[in-house]
Amino acid sequence: MNYPNNIKKEYNKRVTYGNRGMDLENLINMANETYIDNNIAIIYKKPTPIGIVKVDYSKSKITEAYYKSPSTLDYNGVYKGYYIEFDAKSTTKPFLPLSNIAAHQLKHIERVLNHGGIIFLLIMIYDECYILSGKNVLDFIASNKRKSIPYEYIKDKGIKVPYSYLKGVEYIKGLDTLIKEN
Amino acid sequence: MNYPNNIKKEYNKRVTYGNRGMDLENLINMANETYIDNNIAIIYKKPTPIGIVKVDYSKSKITEAYYKSPSTLDYNGVYKGYYIEFDAKSTTKPFLPLSNIAAHQLKHIERVLNHGGIIFLLIMIYDECYILSGKNVLDFIASNKRKSIPYEYIKDKGIKVPYSYLKGVEYIKGLDTLIKEN
Numbered sequence: 001m002n003y004p005n006n007i008k009k010e011y012n013k014r015v016t017y018g019n020r021g022m023d024l025e026n027l028i029n030m031a032n033e034t035y036i037d038n039n040i041a042i043i044y045k046k047p048t049p050i051g052i053v054k055v056d057y058s059k060s061k062i063t064e065a066y067y068k069s070p071s072t073l074d075y076n077g078v079y080k081g082y083y084i085e086f087d088a089k090s091t092t093k094p095f096l097p098l099s100n101i102a103a104h105q106l107k108h109i110e111r112v113l114n115h116g117g118i119i120f121l122l123i124m125i126y127d128e129c130y131i132l133s134g135k136n137v138l139d140f141i142a143s144n145k146r147k148s149i150p151y152e153y154i155k156d157k158g159i160k161v162p163y164s165y166l167k168g169v170e171y172i173k174g175l176d177t178l179i180k181e182n
Numbered sequence: 183m184n185y186p187n188n189i190k191k192e193y194n195k196r197v198t199y200g201n202r203g204m205d206l207e208n209l210i211n212m213a214n215e216t217y218i219d220n221n222i223a224i225i226y227k228k229p230t231p232i233g234i235v236k237v238d239y240s241k242s243k244i245t246e247a248y249y250k251s252p253s254t255l256d257y258n259g260v261y262k263g264y265y266i267e268f269d270a271k272s273t274t275k276p277f278l279p280l281s282n283i284a285a286h287q288l289k290h291i292e293r294v295l296n297h298g299g300i301i302f303l304l305i306m307i308y309d310e311c312y313i314l315s316g317k318n319v320l321d322f323i324a325s326n327k328r329k330s331i332p333y334e335y336i337k338d339k340g341i342k343v344p345y346s347y348l349k350g351v352e353y354i355k356g357l358d359t360l361i362k363e364n
Contacts, residue, residue, distance in 0.1 A: 042293050044254055047231035050244065062232065065244040072226055076258060078265035081298025085260075111224050116263025 024090045024124045028075065030168030041172055043077030043084060046070070071104045073119065079175055083117040086131075086171075090124035095148035098141065106141070109134040118179060122171055123158065125151055130158030131174040133181065206272045206306045210257065212350030223354055225259030225266060228252070253286045255301065261357055265299040268313075268353075272306035277330035280323065288323070291316040300360060304353055305340065307333055312340030313356040315363065 028045070035041040053064035073087035089100050101121075112119040112134065119134040132149075136157045140149055159174035210227070217223040235246035255269035271282050283303075294301040294316065301316040314331075318339045322331055341359050345351035 036293065039293070039296065042290070042297055042299070047229040047250075047252075049229035050232045050247070060248065062247040062249070063245065065232070065247055066242065067244070068229075070229075078267075078294055078297045078299035081265065083260035083263065083265040108224070111218065111221070112260055114221065115224055115260045117224070117260040 024088045024122070024129075024169070027129075027163050027169040028088055028122065028171070031170055031172070032075075032168075034167065035172060041077060041079035041084070041175075043075055043079070045075050046072070069102060072108050073105060079118075079172065080179075082179060083112070083115075084175070085112055085117060085119045086122050088122050088124075093148075094126070095150045096121075096123055096125065096154065097148045099147070101137070106138065110138060113138075116182070118175065118182060120178060122161075122169065123154055124169075125154060128155075129161050129163050129169050129171075130154050131161055131171060131178060132158045133178055135182075206270045206304070206311075206351070209311075209345050209351040210270055210304065210353070213352055213354070214257075214350075216349065217354060223259060223261035223266070223357075225257055225261070227257050228254070251284060254290050255287060261300075261354065262361075264361060265294070265297075266357070267294055267299060267301045268304050270304050270306075275330075276308070277332045278303075278305055278307065278336065279330045281329070283319070288320065292320060295320075298364070300357065300364060302360060304343075304351065305336055306351075307336060310337075311343050311345050311351050311353075312336050313343060313353060313360055314340045315360055317364075 025045075032041075032043050032045070035043060049068040049070055051066050051068050052062055053066065055061070056063050073085050075087070076083070076085040078084065087101075087105070089096055091097070091100075109119050121132045121134075121137060123130045123132055132154055136153075137149070140153060140157075159177050161169060161171045161174040163169035207227075214223075214225050214227070217225060231250040231252055232247050233250050234244055235248065237243070238245050255267050257269070258265070258267040260266065269283075269287070271278055273279070273282070291301050303314045303316075303319060305312045305314055314336055318335075319331070322335060322339075341356035343351060343353045343356045
């Protein structure tokens with residue numbers, strides 16, 4: 001099977017716009033660009049938080065830094081006035097390991113839900129892409145001792161969204177359903 | 183007069199929690215922490231975007247990088263289900279130079295307004311703090327040839343919000359008014 005993660009390796013070798021590859025982050029970036037250009041939604045990936053250790057001010061250059069772990073999810077923005085936030089998760093296994101979601105991210109999901117925000121995971125599994133609402137993620141964890149969310153749960157509770165090489169992952173198509181459920 | 187920008191220099195010398203100083207970013211961070219802790223709003227500063235040039239993978243350390251200019255505003259999140267986004271601007275002059283706002287940020291303000299988001303500048307001027315709505319910023323630019331927004335316009339159109347050494351800048355107090363106007 002052609003899992004997106006495997007294709008990513010290919011992508012690094014031939015970096016041209018037309019061959020940006022099918023890994024989940026690229027599929028989302030493609031969709032986000034289209035949504036902004038066509039005035040459908042304004043959603044951006046947040047920059048990766050970086051801790052700065054040393055700066056060479058004479059050259060305006062950072063000479064020592066390290067990656068920090070984010071306390072929120074990776075993407076956020078606005079759609080039809082609603083606050084939207086999500087994280088991309090892809091797995092080559094028949095389940096999504098919960099170790100992929102940090103404890104402070106779960107706390108953040110809970111808080112955003114309490115404030116009426118639309119928050120979810122966008123999960124690529126078995127070559128299919130699903131929106132799994134933050135509520136469904138928290139419900140699963142509250143009612144299970146399993147360390148991973150199985151494919152069946154994602155398929156059953158999630159909202160399947162289409163993706164393609166040309167349009168990216170069209171997650172907006174699932175958002176109206178999600179907003180109604182919220 | 184004691185402008186926040188002058189106090190910032192002092193701050194760097196004595197970095198303890200109790201003396202985080204009165205510069206605008208600290209005043210906002212204080213407020214944001216309070217809002218999250220008290221379940222009032224979930225608003226974060228976005229990480230500064232950084233372009234990575236070289237990484238020493240053996241030490242998981244970034245060894246060359248540079249600051250990139252953000253295409254959105256610095257803070258965003260959710261309040262009562264509304265999408266909130268803003269940028270902090272402080273000036274020691276009797277006006278806010280428009281050079282403080284990048285062209286792509288103005289475009290972004292326009293887009294977010296079109297999508298029903300609540301977007302504004304939080305301006306510290308003459309020791310006073312104002313919310314100036316994105317709409318008022320764009321209106322000013324559309325109807326003026328001036329290269330700065332004068333204090334009088336900010337005072338007249340803006341929503342004044344209190345700030346204090348202990349609570350930070352309580353901008354949420356102006357948000358309900360802003361939401362009603364939107």
